[in-house]
Each structure stands twice: as structure tokens, then as C-alpha cells.
Amino acid sequence: MTETLTSERYLQMLRQGAARLEAHRTAINDLNVFPIPDGDTGDNMHMTLCGGTAAPATGGLGETARAASQGMLLGARGNSGVILSRFFAGIAKGLDGVRTADPQAFCLALDEGVRSAYGAVSDPVEGTMLTVLREGVAHAEGATYEAAFKAMIEEMKASLDRTPELLPVLKDAGVVDSGGAGVLCIMEGMLDALEGRLSEASAPAVATSRPAADLDRFGPDSELTFGYCTEFLLRLQTAKVGDPEQFDVTQVREWLDRVGESVVCFREGSIVKVHVHTRTPGDILSHAQRWGEFLTVKIENMTLQHSGVTIRNPFSPTRAVEAATPVAAAPEEPFTQRQRRYAVVAVASGEGLIQAFRDAGVEEVIEGGQTMNPSAADFLAAFDRAQAGTLFVFPNNSNILLTARQAASLYDKAEVIVLPSKDVGAGYLAAASVDRSCKDPAGIRTAAEAAIASAVTVHVSRANRNARMDGVTVHEGDFIAYGHDRILCACARRHEAALQAVQALSIADHDVALVFRGQDPPAEEAEQLVSELQARCPRTEVILSEGGQPIHDYIITLC
Amino acid sequence: MLTLFTDTDTDFTPRVAAEYGFKLISMPYSIDGETFFPYQGYDEFDFHAFYDRLRGGVLPTTSALGEDAYLRCFEPEFAAGNDILYIHFSAAMTMTFQSMDKALAILKEKYPERKFYGIDTKGITIVSYLITRELGDRLKAGMSAEEAVAWAAKEVDNFSQYFFADDLKFFRRSGRVGGLAATMGGLIGLRPVIHMSQAGKMESLGTVKGRVQVMERLVKYVEDYGDEIKAHRFIIGHTDAPELARQLAGMLQERFGTDLEIEFVCTNPTAGSHCGPNGVGIAFHSKGRLQ
Numbered sequence: 001m002t003e004t005l006t007s008e009r010y011l012q013m014l015r016q017g018a019a020r021l022e023a024h025r026t027a028i029n030d031l032n033v034f035p036i037p038d039g040d041t042g043d044n045m046h047m048t049l050c051g052g053t054a055a056p057a058t059g060g061l062g063e064t065a066r067a068a069s070q071g072m073l074l075g076a077r078g079n080s081g082v083i084l085s086r087f088f089a090g091i092a093k094g095l096d097g098v099r100t101a102d103p104q105a106f107c108l109a110l111d112e113g114v115r116s117a118y119g120a121v122s123d124p125v126e127g128t129m130l131t132v133l134r135e136g137v138a139h140a141e142g143a144t145y146e147a148a149f150k151a152m153i154e155e156m157k158a159s160l161d162r163t164p165e166l167l168p169v170l171k172d173a174g175v176v177d178s179g180g181a182g183v184l185c186i187m188e189g190m191l192d193a194l195e196g197r198l199s200e201a202s203a204p205a206v207a208t209s210r211p212a213a214d215l216d217r218f219g220p221d222s223e224l225t226f227g228y229c230t231e232f233l234l235r236l237q238t239a240k241v242g243d244p245e246q247f248d249v250t251q252v253r254e255w256l257d258r259v260g261e262s263v264v265c266f267r268e269g270s271i272v273k274v275h276v277h278t279r280t281p282g283d284i285l286s287h288a289q290r291w292g293e294f295l296t297v298k299i300e301n302m303t304l305q306h307s308g309v310t311i312r313n314p315f316s317p318t319r320a321v322e323a324a325t326p327v328a329a330a331p332e333e334p335f336t337q338r339q340r341r342y343a344v345v346a347v348a349s350g351e352g353l354i355q356a357f358r359d360a361g362v363e364e365v366i367e368g369g370q371t372m373n374p375s376a377a378d379f380l381a382a383f384d385r386a387q388a389g390t391l392f393v394f395p396n397n398s399n400i401l402l403t404a405r406q407a408a409s410l411y412d413k414a415e416v417i418v419l420p421s422k423d424v425g426a427g428y429l430a431a432a433s434v435d436r437s438c439k440d441p442a443g444i445r446t447a448a449e450a451a452i453a454s455a456v457t458v459h460v461s462r463a464n465r466n467a468r469m470d471g472v473t474v475h476e477g478d479f480i481a482y483g484h485d486r487i488l489c490a491c492a493r494r495h496e497a498a499l500q501a502v503q504a505l506s507i508a509d510h511d512v513a514l515v516f517r518g519q520d521p522p523a524e525e526a527e528q529l530v531s532e533l534q535a536r537c538p539r540t541e542v543i544l545s546e547g548g549q550p551i552h553d554y555i556i557t558l559c
Numbered sequence: 560m561l562t563l564f565t566d567t568d569t570d571f572t573p574r575v576a577a578e579y580g581f582k583l584i585s586m587p588y589s590i591d592g593e594t595f596f597p598y599q600g601y602d603e604f605d606f607h608a609f610y611d612r613l614r615g616g617v618l619p620t621t622s623a624l625g626e627d628a629y630l631r632c633f634e635p636e637f638a639a640g641n642d643i644l645y646i647h648f649s650a651a652m653t654m655t656f657q658s659m660d661k662a663l664a665i666l667k668e669k670y671p672e673r674k675f676y677g678i679d680t681k682g683i684t685i686v687s688y689l690i691t692r693e694l695g696d697r698l699k700a701g702m703s704a705e706e707a708v709a710w711a712a713k714e715v716d717n718f719s720q721y722f723f724a725d726d727l728k729f730f731r732r733s734g735r736v737g738g739l740a741a742t743m744g745g746l747i748g749l750r751p752v753i754h755m756s757q758a759g760k761m762e763s764l765g766t767v768k769g770r771v772q773v774m775e776r777l778v779k780y781v782e783d784y785g786d787e788i789k790a791h792r793f794i795i796g797h798t799d800a801p802e803l804a805r806q807l808a809g810m811l812q813e814r815f816g817t818d819l820e821i822e823f824v825c826t827n828p829t830a831g832s833h834c835g836p837n838g839v840g841i842a843f844h845s846k847g848r849l850q
Contacts, residue, residue, distance in 0.1 A: 356746070359746065360746055360747075428747070429747050432746050432747045432749075433747070433749065511748065511768040511769030511772050512747060512748035512749075512768055512769050514747060514748075538771065539769070539771045539772075540769065541748045541769045541770040541771065543746075543747070543748055559747070559748075559768070
């Protein structure tokens with residue numbers, strides 16, 4: 001029976017939570033409201049949680065909980081991931097300064113976690129993982145951890161079963177809330193750890209449904225464009241720095257800021273955790289060795305991480321020289337001297353769509369979307385690459401909006417304005433409208449918000465199960481068109497679904513229709529669709545773009 | 560004798576120039592470091608092929624003529640005892656005419672008795688085409704050079720030009736339009752509407768969303784500012800967008816009557832290098848140009 005929680009045991013619980021989540025992530029992905037194969041809640045929550053499991057188990061429980069929550073904040077993907085990271089950040093806040101905790105203290109920290117999770121969203125919705133967390137945590141009590149977790153999990157199960165009653169959209173789809181299922185799974189995994197049922201620790205690299213890195217992307221003649229993502233744990237050595245507990249990690253962070261990008265650096269006891277993007281990882285490692293010795297080192301060529309995306313070189317020649325220069329001689333280049341006034345950062349998937357955003361003047365395109373949510377750390381790296389005084393960020397997906405806002409709240413090198421673009425069509429429209437000659441960022445923001453508000457987007461996708469939603473009967477294999485979070489129609493033919501949907505949304509009332517062809521429909525079919533739309537609505541300009549996006553055969557935005 | 564000159568930036572082709580006896584000064588453009596002089600050594604230009612290259616991503620540049628080019632054009636005429644009337648595109652848009660002034664200063668020393676008459680159409684492409692045509696008609700009918708200059712001083716500002724572009728990247732590169740928003744609006748059906756100002760410069764009048772809507776805006780300008788439009792030529796110019804041009808003509812004739820005679824012109828490649836393909840514009844007699 002566990003009556004006192006240590007940092008080691010807490011990390012073990014987190015890892016076991018991640019392991020159990022990994023085992024169930026596909027089932028959680030499938031708890032998707034819309035009957036199309038784009039659910040990714042399991043993936044997002046798992047990758048977020050794994051961001052925290054690498055925290056060092058040194059120092060007290062409070063320090064470990066804080067380190068784990070920092071990792072999760074950076075690794076957060078999707079709305080469920082952001083809420084999860086905030087939940088654990090609240091727990092860390094509740095455990096601040098303690099070396100160990102009894103069940104009562106931990107339950108109070110769980111309460112803090114719930115408050116923090118609710119604070120992550122401006123308009124909390126009941127019937128989601130927030131409800132499951134709140135109702136479960138309210139029942140977490142007992143003389144031992146096992147008892148408290150069992151009581152909490154029991155209530156979470158009941159709460160999860162009630163989610164369809166609270167959210168009609170879940171009931172219509174015949175599913176429970178996927179985020180709620182995810183937190184239940186995590187808590188069950190944490191209980192497994194408490195009761196000694198341990199399995200091999202989960203690691204994000206094997207858990208993601210992202211494609212494996214394509215090693216051919218960096219060949220014998222390739223140029224090092226993006227540098228290396230370099231991470232290590234450094235054990236401070238008394239012989240080198242004196243008392244590790246007195247070591248000021250600020251000097252390491254400031255040095256990394258000068259020689260690299262996207263720096264994360266913190267000390268837990270005698271261990272320093274470092275994450276940095278650099279062209280010369282060898283220099284970084286050699287320099288770091290003056291303070292200690294390595295426990296783990298991970299170096300990845302970021303060209304492989306950016307598979308399929310064309311991103312401007314983040315390392316200017318000046319920057320590269322600096323990184324290679326001995327630190328003592330490296331002049332600090334003020335960030336402002338490298339800046340442009342504005343830059344636009346957008347999220348998109350599909351070769352054509354990514355290119356369309358770049359053609360529209362977007363400085364940084366983060367590859368991602370409904371089934372591949374970027375993390376807060378991905379946003380932070382893009383913010384660094386953009387190097388502007390004011391950044392306008394278009395997440396282009398309601399499930400990425402919170403992550404973008406979380407990244408913005410963590411970034412202090414520029415003003416970051418996150419625009420509420422919930423689909424790629426509205427985001428493209430608004431991003432292409434950004435007037436860089438405008439002196440007032442507020443003016444750009446207002447114009448972008450107006451462009452987003454004026455856009456109506458229809459998505460056409462193939463259904464992967466039978467369903468009855470919004471008064472529409474869907475058969476597996478049908479093509480469904482949906483917009484404004486509701487299904488507009490289901491048809492056996494793809495282009496018929498598109499035609500019916502835009503008619504339902506009064507295409508003739510709009511001046512322009514942007515049609516992005518996905519990766520599946522043939523070009524002739526898309527051209528035929530555009531001709532028919534143009535013929536039916538001669539006053540509406542119908543513009544066809546090669547989107548190449550997955551999942552959505554057509555994305556049609558009316559404006 | 561009086562020798563008439565105009566330049567290719569007025570959209571005059573060798574065929575139209577021959578109607579009036581104009582000599583044509585070719586204004587150059589460059590692609591990938593190679594400079595081209597429209598109609599030098601040939602009479603027909605393949606507009607579609609040129610604009611297709613722009614659609615394919617080519618971004619041409621243009622350059623001013625040097626004073627030696629003007630010496631080569633004008634000196635033989637002065638040497639033969641002829642005076643010159645040159646109806647040209649807007650001097651406010653180029654350094655070309657500073658070269659011309661230097662050349663004329665040299666020639667004035669050499670041929671002090673010869674006269675040079677210059678008429679600035681304060682425009683480029685179709686409005687210059689329209690004014691040059693109107694003057695050509697009058698010169699053909701016997702108007703003298705002095706009378707032509709006096710007519711132009713009074714009438715040039717009464718010919719207006721409005722047009723829209725499809726892709727701002729060409730204008731952004733040239734920097735020749737005032738007040739143009741730095742957006743990529745063309746990709747989303749948002750087109751800038753531009754006019755030729757009284758100062759002879761291109762100025763933005765804002766943007767219009769939608770192809771039909773932007774053409775309706777052009778029709779509205781004719782409604783608001785047109786004056787005796789049927790008593791003068793009415794020109795639609797386009798950068799390889801004949802279908803749009805015909806659609807606009809239909810809208811104009813629907814509004815102003817089928818007796819509105821419209822002449823279609825394809826925009827010369829030098830000016831087209833700044834506008835890009837798929838743009839359409841109108842030039843007509845008006846109550847006056849906007850500021």
C-alpha cells in the first residue's frame with residue numbers, strides 16, 4: 001500500500017499511464033464524432049504525456065512534477081493534449097516545494113489540476129474530459145494512494161458513460177468523449193504502477209501514428225538546412241562546478257540562447273536537461289562537458305523531421321558562424337537586428353496546400369492538421385525561425401488553436417497574435433489578406449478576424465462507418481459534406497456531395513469559392529466540379545487549387 | 560514636313576501605326592538578362608506565348624531607353640529637314656524621357672531650326688492608345704502640330720483608364736502603383752482596381768472581391784464618370800484574357816446599348832510585364848480623371 005509518493009514513484013506512474021494510453025490509443029482515436037478517419041485524441045494525449053515522462057527523478061516530488069509538466073506543456077498537441085498538460089501543471093503547482101506527499105496532499109494537488117485544466121479553455125464545455133477529470137477527482141480520497149485512485153477511476157468510468165447525455169453530438173455519433181476516455185486510461189495506468197503492474201515504459205517515438213522519418217531525405221549531396229534537434233541530460237560534476245545544488249543554470253540557458261534556437265533548459269537537482277536546435281551539436285556537447293558528464297544524448301537531423309515541408313533556413317550564415325565560434329568570442333547578436341516587422345505562421349497539410357500558403361506569402365508553414373497536430377514546441381521552433389517583431393499565427397484547426405495559444409503564452413521573443421482560424425480554407429483566406437504594409441498590427445488582426453468570420457468552409461470526406469447525425473443518414477463509404485460542425489449531406493458520389501453542400505450554404509451569396517482538391521479525387525473530376533459550380537453560380541468566382549490534403553477530398557471555402 | 564512618332568507603350572502596333580504614318584519607338588523588356596524590343600524587325604507579336612511565360616513564373620523587368628536611342632530615332636528626321644511630333648506614354652512613370660530631353664538638347668544645338676513637339680498622354684497602354692488614336696484621326700484630317708499640342712493640353716485629362724490586375728506580384732516587384740496593399744489578394748479572388756491619375760501615375764482604388772464584381776466596378780466607373788462615350792472610341796485592353804474582355808464588353812453594351820462600339824487591344828509586353836496576365840481594363844472619354 002502506498003502512503004507516501006516520491007518523485008521516482010510519480011514518474012513511474014506517469015510512464016505507466018503513458019504505456020496504458022499507448023495500448024488503447026487507436027481505440028481512443030476511433031471515438032470520433034464525425035464518421036471519418038481523422039480522430040487523433042489518443043495520439044495527441046499520448047505524445048503530450050510522453051513529453052513529461054523524460055523528466056529527471058531527482059530532487060523532491062515537487063521539482064519532478066514541475067519538470068514533467070514543463071515537458072508536457074512543450075509537447076502538448078491538440079486540445080486534449082493542452083488540457084492534459086494544464087492538468088499536470090496544476091498538479092505540479094499543488095506539489096510545489098514538497099519532497100514527498102501523502103494521499104491527502106496529492107488529492108489537493110489533483111484539485112489544483114482540475115482548476116488549471118478548466119483554465120485552459122475560455123469556454124469550458126461539459127461532457128468532455130474536463131467533466132470526467134472534475135467528477136473523478138472529486139471522488140479521489142482514501143488512506144492510501146491505491147484507494148484514492150480506485151475511487152477516482154470508478155467515478156471517472158461513470159462520468160465517461162454520462163458524457164453522451166451531456167453532449168448531444170456524442171450521443172448522435174454513438175460514442176463517449178475521447179478525451180475523457182484518455183484521462184481514464186492514464187489514471188488506470190497510474191494505478192497499475194501503484195499496484196506493481198509494470199510494463200515496458202512508453203516512448204513517444206514508437207507511439208506516434210506519424211510516418212517514420214525518411215532517411216533518404218538527407219542524401220550524400222544534401223545541404224544541412226535545418227540543423228540538429230539536440231537533447232541531453234547532463235549530470236553536474238562537483239569537480240567541475242562545486243556544489244551542483246548551488247549551480248546557476250541561467251548561465252547555460254543564456255549561452256544556449258546565443259549559440260542555438262528553441263532552447264529549453266532547466267536543472268533538477270544535479271541534472272540539467274537541455275533541448276536546443278543547432279547546426280553544430282558537437283560544439284554544444286563539448287562546451288557542456290565543462291560542467292558535467294552526459295547521462296543521455298539524442299541528436300536528430302531536423303531535415304528528416306521536416307519531411308515534405310519547405311521551410312526557410314533558420315540558420316543565417318551569420319548565425320552559423322556564431323554557433324561555430326568559441327563562446328567566449330561570440331558576439332551576442334541582438335534579436336531585433338535579425339527581425340522583420342511581421343511574419344505569418346500557419347499550419348497546413350498536403351503538398352499543394354503548403355505551397356499555396358507559401359505562395360500567399362506565409363513565412364513559416366508548420367506541417368500538420370487534423371490527424372497530425374503539431375506540438376507547442378513545433379510552434380515555438382517556427383516562431384524562432386520566423387524572426388519577426390510580430391507574429392500572426394493561423395492554426396487552421398479548432399483542435400490546434402489551444403496548442404497555438406499555449407505556445408504563444410510560452411514565447412517571449414516576439415508579440416504573438418493567434419488568429420482563430422478553425423479550418424484551412426478560412427486560414428488561407430485570412431493569411432493571404434495580411435497587408436504587411438499596414439503599420440498597426442491591430443489593424444492586421446482586425447482584418448484577419450473579419451476575413452475568418454466571413455468565410456464558410458465545407459469539407460468533403462468519405463465516411464468510415466454508418467451513422468445518423470444532424471438528420472442525415474450516413475452509410476459507410478458515402479461521401480459526407482460538413483460545415484459549421486454539422487453534416488450537411490451524404491451522397492454516393494463525391495462531387496455530388498460537394499455540390500449539394502455548397503448549394504445548402506448559398507454559394508450564390510458569396511463572391512468567391514476556393515476549392516482545394518485533396519489527394520484522392522482525379523483532376524478531371526475537380527475540374528468538372530468547378531465547371532458545374534461556375535455554371536450554377538455565374539456571379540461567384542470559383543478558384544481551383546491543388547491542395548493535395550489527406551482525409552478531405554475537397555475543402556471548399558466560400559467568402 | 561512633320562514626322563509622327565509614338566512608342567510601343569501606347570499599345571500601338573506596326574499595323575495601327577501605319578494607318579496614321581507613325582514611326583514606332585520600341586520600349587524594351589528583359590527576361591533572364593536578355594533584352595527584347597517589341598516589333599523591332601517583325602510586325603506580329605505572340606501575346607499568348609508571352610503571357611503564358613508569365614503564368615509559368617517568369618518575372619520580366621523593363622528598362623529606360625538611353626539618349627543614344629533617341630538620337631538614332633530623331634536625328635535622321637531633323638537631318639532631313641523634318642519636324643517631329645512625338646505622342647508618348649506618361650513621363651511620370653519612367654526615366655526614359657530624361658534621356659530623351661538630353662538627346663533633344665544635343666539635337667537642338669545641331670539643328671536649331673527644327674521643331675520638336677511632345678505630347679504626354681499621361682498614361683500607358685489603352686488610355687495612351689485611345690488618345691494617340693484620337694490625335695491620329697485629327698492629324699490625318701489636317702490638324703497641325705501646334706493645334707494637336709493645344710488639343711492635348713485641354714483633352715488628355717478627359718480620357719480615363721481603369722483596370723484590374725489578377726496577380727499583385729508583378730506590381731509589387733515594379734513598385735509602380737501607389738497605395739497598393741501588400742497582400743497576395745489575387746490568389747483569393749481579391750483584385751486591385753487601378754486608375755491613371757491626373758499626374759500620369761497608376762494609383763490604387765482599393766480591391767474588389769470576385770471576377771464579375773470587379774468588372775461591375777469598371778462598368779460603374781463608366782456610369783459615374785463617362786462623358787459622350789459613344790462620340791469617342793471605347794477601348795477594352797487585356798493581358799491575354801480575351802474571354803474576360805468579351806464578358807466585360809457584353810456587360811457594357813447591356814448597360815449602355817449595343818451601339819457602344821468597343822475596340823479590343825492586347826496590352827503590350829513592356830507594360831504587361833508590370834501588370835501580369837489575366838488583367839482587363841477600359842479607357843473612355845470622361846468628365847475628367849480622378850486625382
